[in-house]
Amino acid sequence: DADVTQTPRNRITKTGKRIMLECSQTKGHDRMYWYRQDPGLGLRLIYYSFDVKDINKGEISDGYSVSRQAQAKFSLSLESAIPNQTALYFCATSDPGLGGEQFFGPGTRLTVL
């Protein structure tokens, strides 16, 4: 969905490096989410934000941090990347007035060597 963009789309990094994944949206939604997808494990929620001043931990927040710079921007950081953080990362947005649908970005494939 072009309304939710993620950068970079692919990233290879080394153990111990700090890395930031960025998400931008033009949907005007207040709510934004970061998920991690691993084969056979589905999508797991890392962090979510219901507005600029609201940040909440999800199911698997350890090793991650986030920043909500503006309504349209939500960044995910790995302070010191480790190999088991190799995964596909998705950003999503939602508007509760639209009945719960979440709109996902195209994903960032992260490899930690």
Added chain:
Amino acid sequence: QQQVKQSPQSLIVQKGGISIINCAYENTAFDYFPWYQQFPGKGPALLIAIRPDVSEKKEGRFTISFNKSAKQFSLHIMDSQPGDSATYFCAASKTGAGSYQLTFGKGTKLSVIP
């Protein structure tokens, strides 16, 4: 603790056949049950969703059946087509105070063969 269990992990169906994917949930507070479809290289996209006040919802070839007492819901794809080949995720959430925080199943990879 896995709150939404999805089966099967993978499914192969002949073109024209019926694809059935099942999910079971544990949290009786869940009141919103969507299905998402994901094609390779893309993010998931909402396919169809149901709330527990109805037992079935149909949109074209896609139907959700919901059994509140058994805490189960399923996706049926009628007349399956090769273009339906994708990974399907069920999910569930509570909507009180407008929460909509989704818990996903592990996904089912569907392959529809000609």
